[in-house]
Amino acid sequence: MPLSNQLASVDLGSNSFRLHIVRVDEDQIYPLDTIKDSVRLAAGLLPDGALDEESKARAMQSFAGFAERLRGMPAESVRVVATNTLRIAKNIEDFLLEAQACLGYPIEIIAGSEEARLIYIGAAHSLPPSSDKRLVVDIGGGSTEFIIGHHYEPQRLESLQMGCVSYTRRFFADGKISKSYFKQAELVAGITLEPIANSYGRTAWQQAIGTSGTARSICEVLIANGWAKDSITREGLAQLRQHAIQVGSIEKLQLPGLRADRQPVLAGGLAIMQSVFDALGIEEMQITHGALRDGVLYDLLGRHLHNDSRDLTVVQVQRRYQVDLAQAARV
Numbered sequence: 001m002p003l004s005n006q007l008a009s010v011d012l013g014s015n016s017f018r019l020h021i022v023r024v025d026e027d028q029i030y031p032l033d034t035i036k037d038s039v040r041l042a043a044g045l046l047p048d049g050a051l052d053e054e055s056k057a058r059a060m061q062s063f064a065g066f067a068e069r070l071r072g073m074p075a076e077s078v079r080v081v082a083t084n085t086l087r088i089a090k091n092i093e094d095f096l097l098e099a100q101a102c103l104g105y106p107i108e109i110i111a112g113s114e115e116a117r118l119i120y121i122g123a124a125h126s127l128p129p130s131s132d133k134r135l136v137v138d139i140g141g142g143s144t145e146f147i148i149g150h151h152y153e154p155q156r157l158e159s160l161q162m163g164c165v166s167y168t169r170r171f172f173a174d175g176k177i178s179k180s181y182f183k184q185a186e187l188v189a190g191i192t193l194e195p196i197a198n199s200y201g202r203t204a205w206q207q208a209i210g211t212s213g214t215a216r217s218i219c220e221v222l223i224a225n226g227w228a229k230d231s232i233t234r235e236g237l238a239q240l241r242q243h244a245i246q247v248g249s250i251e252k253l254q255l256p257g258l259r260a261d262r263q264p265v266l267a268g269g270l271a272i273m274q275s276v277f278d279a280l281g282i283e284e285m286q287i288t289h290g291a292l293r294d295g296v297l298y299d300l301l302g303r304h305l306h307n308d309s310r311d312l313t314v315v316q317v318q319r320r321y322q323v324d325l326a327q328a329a330r331v
Helices: 053-070 084-088 093-103 112-126 164-171 179-196 212-224 234-247 263-280 292-304 309-320 325-330
Strands: 006-012 017-025 028-037 078-082 107-109 133-139 144-150 153-160 207-211 284-287
Touching: 006 053, 006 292, 017 053, 017 292, 028 053, 028 292, 053 093, 078 084, 078 292, 084 107, 084 112, 093 107, 112 133, 112 144, 112 153, 112 207, 112 292, 133 212, 133 263, 153 179, 164 179, 164 263, 179 234, 179 263, 207 212, 212 234, 212 263, 212 284, 234 263
Parallel strands: 006 078, 078 107, 133 207, 207 284
Antiparallel strands: 006 017, 017 028, 133 144, 144 153
């Protein structure tokens, strides 16, 4: 067990920063506190790959608030992970040192595959038991993760460079929404998806699951406007896309179910979601609230209970590739 009965995860995403604190009771976790800041770090990436000063300032303000809430928690009970924007940003060494000093905990910039693994763990723990293979899709601010898994075990992991913030900046930069803008965004997303289209296609899974802000936001809008019942559907996406084109601008894209913090990046996320449906043959996608931050917490819990899920992943790889276990142990 941890030294305290609390665990905390900090998810430094490309769109939002999230702090999640839970209470641990035996092998179960119970939410205590959640803080979300819409930092939109990906929007601060300059053409040379560096972060602009404004986005750094927003990030530091968020770190200060998180540090206040985390004060006193032991280091082994807190994990801070950073995703796509900090993976690709350049010349951020001084910024990271300042950020870690402000937070009081180390910041771990995780690879896309590790992000995907943690997303699946979080999603799997929030879903009812099923014998189906599941496809989990997480459209973030700067990248999109795809995982196929069974029960609590991810079997295929992929992270692609496309996200709601980066696509909105790239294809809807002037704030206008048009059919041609959507076509351009969907064409590029389709090309990005080509390498995984076969291995992640309809025959590889039985149930599609969406998680994190973009998927949840789209689903909420579809339900609130009567375009879907309780999930994301192909027909619902088409109606939302057509409505966005008719409205003609991000500023006027005000819909029942659409939160103010999601409005500026909905167009880019919608284009990616439409392309994912097309490329992978999805007709309907269920939604779960379990995501990266939850996966980090369950991963932390497993380590404290001496049941590290990373060890299971290593064992699975060894079995798949028929590794000589005795030799591996000696090495």
